[in-house]
Amino acid sequence: xxxxxxxxxxxxxxxxxxxxxxxxxxxxxxxxxxxxxxxxxxxxxxxxxxxxxxxxxxxxxxxxxxxxxxxxxxxxxxxxxxxxxxxxxxxxxxxxxxxxxxxxxxxxxxxxxxxxxxxxxxxxxxxxxxxxxxxxxxxxxxxxxxxxxxxxxxxxxxxxxxxxxxxxxxxxxxxxxxxxxxxxxxxxxxxxxxxxxxxxxxxxxxxxxxxxxxxxxxxxxxxxxxxxxxxxxxxxxxxxxxxxxxxxxxxxxxxxxxxxxxxxxxxxxxxxxxxxxxxxxxxxxxxxxxxxxxxxxxxxxxxxxxxxxxxxxxxxxxxxxxxxxxxxxxxxxxxxxxxxxxxxxxxxxxxxxxxxxxxxxxxxxxxxxxxxxxxxxxxxxxxxxxxxxxxxxxxxxxxxxxxxx
Numbered sequence: 001x002x003x004x005x006x007x008x009x010x011x012x013x014x015x016x017x018x019x020x021x022x023x024x025x026x027x028x029x030x031x032x033x034x035x036x037x038x039x040x041x042x043x044x045x046x047x048x049x050x051x052x053x054x055x056x057x058x059x060x061x062x063x064x065x066x067x068x069x070x071x072x073x074x075x076x077x078x079x080x081x082x083x084x085x086x087x088x089x090x091x092x093x094x095x096x097x098x099x100x101x102x103x104x105x106x107x108x109x110x111x112x113x114x115x116x117x118x119x120x121x122x123x124x125x126x127x128x129x130x131x132x133x134x135x136x137x138x139x140x141x142x143x144x145x146x147x148x149x150x151x152x153x154x155x156x157x158x159x160x161x162x163x164x165x166x167x168x169x170x171x172x173x174x175x176x177x178x179x180x181x182x183x184x185x186x187x188x189x190x191x192x193x194x195x196x197x198x199x200x201x202x203x204x205x206x207x208x209x210x211x212x213x214x215x216x217x218x219x220x221x222x223x224x225x226x227x228x229x230x231x232x233x234x235x236x237x238x239x240x241x242x243x244x245x246x247x248x249x250x251x252x253x254x255x256x257x258x259x260x261x262x263x264x265x266x267x268x269x270x271x272x273x274x275x276x277x278x279x280x281x282x283x284x285x286x287x288x289x290x291x292x293x294x295x296x297x298x299x300x301x302x303x304x305x306x307x308x309x310x311x312x313x314x315x316x317x318x319x320x321x322x323x324x325x326x327x328x329x330x331x332x333x334x335x336x337x338x339x340x341x342x343x344x345x346x347x348x349x350x351x352x353x354x355x356x357x358x359x360x361x362x363x364x365x366x367x368x369x370x371x372x373x374x375x376x377x378x379x380x381x382x383x384x385x386x387x388x389x390x391x392x393x394x395x396x397x398x399x400x401x402x403x404x405x
Contacts (some may be wrong), residue, residue, distance in 0.1 A: 104188060111135055263367055
């Protein structure tokens with residue numbers, strides 16, 4: 001097998017750009033396999049889980065179930081919230097079962113482990129769940145891509161926009177894990193840079209169910225904004241208990257990782273007025289509504305989260321690259337993925353940067369009141385569109401070893 005290097009990607013990209021349109025199919029095997037490695041049993045199961053599998057299959061169906069003469073197969077497994085379990089599954093998938101790309105990867109430690117494994121195996125990984133910017137920073141990979149969002153985009157976007165709209169003083173409740181700690185740090189930077197203040201913070205175990213003492217501290221602080229730097233069921237419980245302890249409506253709740261599945265679980269009575277940044281909303285435009293309609297037919301009573309929409313988008317983009325090149329050669333597929341703009345239900349005019357980040361416009365959201373909502377899942381008001389070049393970490397600040405500064 002030919003070694004995979006950054007130079008190889010550049011050479012493949014040059015050949016692509018010089019070579020014009022699709023080539024005759026040159027497939028090494030009769031099946032293209034997309035692996036969804038997600039959470040099917042714990043905190044992130046509604047964020048990804050079976051919805052991510054459905055999203056990958058919806059993308060495959062757009063190609064009629066085959067690409068460049070190869071049948072498309074979607075496989076999935078539960079990471080059980082353990083990086084060692086995820087690595088073992090990914091190793092078997094890559095080495096023995098012919099999986100070409102692994103998607104979802106619901107936690108940052110899982111995503112980092114699988115991305116590094118993919119690099120050594122000359123395979124592709126696409127993170128749509130984990131948020132750490134290390135994926136496109138110190139641990140960036142020529143075959144690793146970070147779709148939808150990252151901690152910088154979520155935290156800086158929310159911190160800057162909310163301070164500018166009047167939420168000057170903040171108190172953070174932060175999960176005791178890497179991505180959440182990073183979220184607090186990066187949101188703090190944005191708050192301070194825009195003239196706000198951080199009056200306090202509290203670190204909590206993850207997972208956890210009781211946040212009473214931290215919420216009392218937050219209320220006593222007098223902060224205008226309660227920054228929730230936590231995820232999954234824990235974030236749901238913090239917001240729910242914030243209402244019960246009387247923090248809301250006195251404090252605006254700013255979710256630094258917030259999914260529509262969490263708003264659905266909590267209900268608008270509890271979440272009305274919350275503000276946060278998202279990479280996808282099902283009712284934002286016609287392409288997003290079209291995906292949501294197909295998704296709801298597959299997953300009755302649900303709408304896609306931004307991570308599930310990311311699995312759809314990444315699967316579709318990967319399969320299109322295989323189709324256009326007529327090959328499953330990873331160097332050529334990656335080159336096409338990097339060269340081709342992303343226009344789909346998730347992103348318009350998105351693109352893959354040199355560090356592996358899929359950058360696209362994000363949205364600052366405010367949750368509607370019950371009286372403003374016109375029906376099921378009509379939960380968001382789009383307050384502001386955050387342009388891609390402002391939302392994501394500038395390449396000039398990246399520490400990705402693949403870049404030449």
